Amino acid sequence: MAHLTLGIETSCDETAAAVLEDGRQIRSSVVASQDLLHAPYGGVVPELASRRHLEALWPVVREALTRARVSLGDLDGIAATAGPGLIGSLLVGLCFGKALAFARNIPLVGVNHLEGHLYAALLxxxxxxxxxTGLVASGGHTHLYQATAPGQYRLLGRTLDDAxxxxxxxxAKYLSLGYPGGPRIEEWARKGDPNVVRxxxxxxxxxPYDFSFSGLKTAVVNYVKQSAVSSQQSESSSLQPSASSLQPVLDPDLVADICAGFQEAVVDVLVRVSLTAAKASASRRLVLAGGVACNGRLRSQLAHRAAEEGIQVYCPNPSLCTDNAAMIAAAGYPRLLRGERALLSLNADAxxxxxxT
Structure with a gap:
């Protein structure tokens, strides 16, 4: 008989549930986005995110069961994200999973969110x-792993500051482009020239496998401030405002060039470091996962440069790159088969x- 696993994911601002058959076949995958909720703030507000999870989780789980044409009694296991992530958001999904497992006597395992992203490619x-070799690049993480077998991972490198x-x-927030920033930057970058601003x-x-993006972000801010100063000085030679009093107001063409240059810098670093790690591995296989893996420029550049190096690249469908519960169920499935069971004392870990390491 087929093994049915319910996956539950609430690590950040996506409320997600999915039903997997035998750890590979997606019977259903439902994601409730909170983008509109957090857009006015330019980023995720943890308290608002956890409250929305409380409202959305049961309807999302119910919809996932309905689409999969199964009931709670048909489930063979539950896999819920236990961390890392926002602690309030994690607690909602994990506590729901534990309660459901206890009430229905269904085996439960806690899943690492980062392991889930790696399993998205296997799906x-x-x-x-x-x-x-696996690169997980998202809003909260930029981690590089050597995945030797299911459940066996070695951290090669990670970001030392911003993901x-x-x-x-x-x-994107500094340039007033909107939220989420990744798609907005990519949209503007398509209209710009990455060689104008390096x-x-x-x-x-x-x-050798670590990352750092805080300084790059600061370089963008400094360039924008200087450009705003130069623009206002050229418009009025009689008025010399200080840089601190300026609001960055830039020509749209320059904004596009800034976005293109910034995106190119991030892509260049991610591609170079991950390919270096993949070349050092005997497998010569590289998985790109996480929300940033949706970026078209990153996918195309990685595929192009990997082909030159003889590296095989695996990029999941964009719907599986962003946070979803199918990847959590996929990562939990082998653990359930091995007989692993989480205690009701299992706690979330941000x-x-x-x-x-």
């Missing part, structure tokens, strides 16, 4: 198998680590 590509997606959001490519000194 989408039947030809992918362990071992592989790649966080940098996208902060730059931003630095940060290279941390701590390790900083839950994945793998050995």
């Amino acid at each position: 989408d590509r039947e030809d992918l198998s362990f071992p592989f 790649a997606g966080e940098a996208f959001d902060k730059v 931003f630095p490519r940060p290279v941390p000194s701590r390790g 900083d839950l680590a994945l793998g050995l």
Whole structure:
């Protein structure tokens, strides 16, 4: 008989539930976005996110069961995100999963959100198998792993400050482009020239596979401020305002060029570091996962440069790159088969680590 797993994901601002058959076939996947809720603030407000999860989770789970044409009694296991993420958001999904498991006597496992992102590629590509190198780039994470087998991961490197997606959001907010920042930056970048403004490519000194994007974000802010000063000085030679009194008001063409230059810098760093790690691996397989993996420029540049290096790249469908519960169910499935069971004392962990360092 088929094994049916219910996945529950509430690590940040997406309320998601999915039903998987035998850990690979997606019977249903439902995601309730909170983008409109957080858009006025230019980023996720944790308290608002957790409150919305409380409202949306049961309707989302019910819809996932309905679309999969199954009932709670048909489930063989539940996989719920236990971390990392926003603690309030995590608690909503994990507590719901524990309550459901207890009430219906269904086996439960807690899943690391980052492991879920790696499993998204396994859901989408039947030809992918362990071992592989995996880059998880999202709003909260930029981590590089060596995945040797299911449940066996070694952390190769990570961001030392801002995550790649966080940098996208902060730059978009500074430029008043809207939220979420990643799609907005990419949209503007298509109209710009990445060679007009060349931003630095940060290279941390701590390790060959680490990342840093805080300085890049600061470089964008400084460039915008200087451009605003130059623009106002050219318009009025009699008035010399201080940089601190200026609101960044730029020509749309320059905004597009800034977005293109910023995006190119992020893409260049992600591609270079991840390919370096993949080349050092015997498998020569590279998985790109996480919300930032939706970026078209990143996907095309990685595919192009990987082909030159003889590296096989696996990028999940964009619907599986952003937070979803299908990837959580996929990561939980092998654990359920091994007989793993989470105790009702299992707690959410906002900083839950994945793998050995």
